[in-house]
Amino acid sequence: MTIRSTMTDNSAVVKMAGTMAAGDFSNLHGHLLGLLQARRRKIVLDFEDVEHVDFKDASSLAREFELVRSYNGNMKVAGLSPYVRNILLFAGLSDFLDASMTGHAVLDPARTPQAS
Numbered sequence: 001m002t003i004r005s006t007m008t009d010n011s012a013v014v015k016m017a018g019t020m021a022a023g024d025f026s027n028l029h030g031h032l033l034g035l036l037q038a039r040r041r042k043i044v045l046d047f048e049d050v051e052h053v054d055f056k057d058a059s060s061l062a063r064e065f066e067l068v069r070s071y072n073g074n075m076k077v078a079g080l081s082p083y084v085r086n087i088l089l090f091a092g093l094s095d096f097l098d099a100s101m102t103g104h105a106v107l108d109p110a111r112t113p114q115a116s
Helices: 022-037 061-070 080-088 103-107
Strands: 001-008 011-020 041-051 074-076
Touching: 001 022, 011 022, 022 041, 022 080, 041 080, 061 074
Parallel strands: 011 041, 041 074
Antiparallel strands: 001 011
């Protein structure tokens, strides 16, 4: 699992790739904490390149949303494949998911491709 961020003034897109397991959620927690301490309050977790999420650990993602809220921030999830989306839905995370957008599009709707 790799985690990297693209940052702007007060926001960040956290791009992840690979398979997410328990240790990866711990790494994500530290990564998010660093972003929040750097005053990034709008965060998008971009799952576009995530192939699998371990179901038994997926519910810990809710803890990360609470962390961001405790810093008066907002976090969304985007770029989900149908497979990963179903895992996160089954883990009870439906309120946080937006599978139709990429990470940057969630932060800046003007960049969202228009259907023709």
